[in-house]
Amino acid sequence: MSLQNIRVVLVNTSHAGNIGGAARAMKNMGLSRLVLVEPEDFPSPDAVARASGATDILDAAQVVGTLEEALVGCSLVLGTSARDRRIPWPLLDPRECATVSVEQAACGSDVALVFGREYAGLTNEELQRCQYHVHIPSDPQFSSLNLAAAVQVLTYEVRMAWLAAEGRPTKVEKLETTAMLDAQPVTVDELENYFGHLEQTLVDIGFLDPAKPRHLMPRLRRLYGRSGISKLEMNILRGILTETQKAARGEPHKRRSE
Amino acid sequence: MSLQNIRVVLVNTSHAGNIGGAARAMKNMGLSRLVLVEPEDFPSPDAVARASGATDILDAAQVVGTLEEALVGCSLVLGTSARDRRIPWPLLDPRECATVSVEQAACGSDVALVFGREYAGLTNEELQRCQYHVHIPSDPQFSSLNLAAAVQVLTYEVRMAWLAAEGRPTKVEKLETTAMLDAQPVTVDELENYFGHLEQTLVDIGFLDPAKPRHLMPRLRRLYGRSGISKLEMNILRGILTETQKAARGEPHKRRSE
Incomplete structure (x- = not known):
């Protein structure tokens, strides 16, 4: 099973540095497909600097005008959400999110992990396009993660789930x-x-x-x-x-x- | 059980922005005690900017000259390691690291999670001061995480383990x-x-x-x-x-x- 079926979608990102940080986190965890919906500042040297070598992911990133375009071909869409909601929605923690994502990807389906704006997250309309909402269980007193950090947590869990599904160890030593x-x-x-x-x-x-x-x-x-x-x-x-x-x-x- | 017994130790950090990012990640996950061993640039406005409100953690950060000082009072020390090693050492993945850390902290012991330099990690001598090494299972082709991203992954796992130990849900909705x-x-x-x-x-x-x-x-x-x-x-x-x-x-x- 390949992780290439799982795409990361960043909606309307303000800071190019966060796009670079997200690309680095993705590459660290073995993901490669990045889709940017209306980024405010991209391409940008700040993105390249924070990507720290993951420039192939930035170069291949798809820039689109709407969330709808970013989700074409996906059968599973998971949206990150930190906000109180009026309409309850099926809610997953990052580990559950990773499990269903890897299960779907293993069946050959395309999966999207959707991340919202730095300060405002995803709109209600955007969240309603997602089958599941994902919440990183942060301290309620200080709950908003940096965007690249949120991408790191979810892609880390995806890699952990993928390693488990593949029967590969989560720790490998290269020894002399x-x-x-x-x-x-x-x-x-x-x-x-x-x-x-x-x-x-x-x-x-x-x-x-x-x-x-x-x-x-x-x-x-x-x-x-x-x-x-x-x-x-x-x-x-x-x-x-x-x-x-x-x-x-x-x-x-x-x-x-x- | 409180998460205050688990401290984050950053050794010889080059970029102040990473110290700020680490502080934000810690505060998101409910940790508060940050110890800096010979930081190259601290205090710094870059740290404050990336901390994005977690300035209380930066203000309370303890700056020391040696790793030994940073570890005073700890009964469990875990060091992050991405490098090939000559002497095999007990190795944990982030989830196992979080489990033992929370178990020890629950017994009232002090625990240190130690993170090395951006480009060179921890030295062999520093790694040998740790009972366990922790490796984040990144893609072997692109294995080096950003420092603040590594802090995010480990503190996220600590929070997940802590929520489980406390019998608290990993997902809570605040609903109208x-x-x-x-x-x-x-x-x-x-x-x-x-x-x-x-x-x-x-x-x-x-x-x-x-x-x-x-x-x-x-x-x-x-x-x-x-x-x-x-x-x-x-x-x-x-x-x-x-x-x-x-x-x-x-x-x-x-x-x-x-």
Whole structure:
């Protein structure tokens, strides 16, 4: 499923910087289709500056004269709303909005997320063109988000829903080779080899008496067993044992870092 | 539980506008405690402009010289990270980050959400002061969010987690009295009265023959039953029936809006 079916529609935006910020947020979250209804100042260097590299989205943005034109081809339209309304309308929070948007887009339908003016939002007439209204649950004492910030929240939720729908993880680490080793857990046989090495070393240094072992090894097994040791950490632990054994034999030691 | 235990720490921010944007995002989401580690340009009119009314947060912001000072008193520190790392670290997505933050704050502990420089993020040393790293799942092809946008995403998730923990709804409508009536569903007895009135009216206008009712009423029951009719809508429907009956009796009609 592609996120390209989900378009962002900005209605009558005053500040070009917000258009740039919205484009950056969209690109960060993997969306690309931006439609501008009667922007007051576009194209604009302020938009390019705030887009911070998402200029491809600005260049491809469609500028139209009416909301109707912006919604052509859409089967699902969701409008952001912060205002009290006279006519109650089906209301979603951003997470619910993202879920239905991704479901619809997965069926090949076009979806529009509509954002209103910086100070006045969407008009009642515009809101009535939307099947759903979306409200970002802000503090009632200070409820109006910056336009680009609102686009960021909704597109973030769309990406989270999309990752979930695709069965992709919401967190991925790119690791270097050493780090890969560090992320891989040891196998039980590697752990057993370690316990053998550890036990011998403890005998070598005179800490463990094979004739009177008490509960020393079970306790150490319990400790290391629950620690989730990585392959890299195991290399370190084995290195410590080898050096310890050398020291016990009276061999000259050298620093690991040499 | 209060959100005041969760502080936002911005490290070595270059652009004062981003500090203002972060303050606005925090206030939108109900957070208030902002700590700035070596900001390059603060206080600044750019910060005030982008804060758009969240100046109380800027005025109360604590400016410190080191990350260590910013974290005094915290038992949980989460650092945002977009970069490949050499040492894997416990990694959370924004939703998981919000859950642990709100859990800790609910126990009275202080929590810090730490954000790095606009272009270079947090250093490895700074990241190692954090128990957890948080990564916003952006598109790998264009992964770097604007600083204030990143603050918006994390504080939004904190608010969502806080609303859930408090058992508060994530969507609340403030409705006028008429709208209240519109939001209230009719009761089954009101619906039954309507069906009675409807049936009589259909007889009055000659559409329903009581001797040969066919499946007309069951079909109308099915339609209106699934529509989730509100009390206000019911008033309208009953009004239509009353006027229809008058018309059927040959009484003079008047427009509803008169």
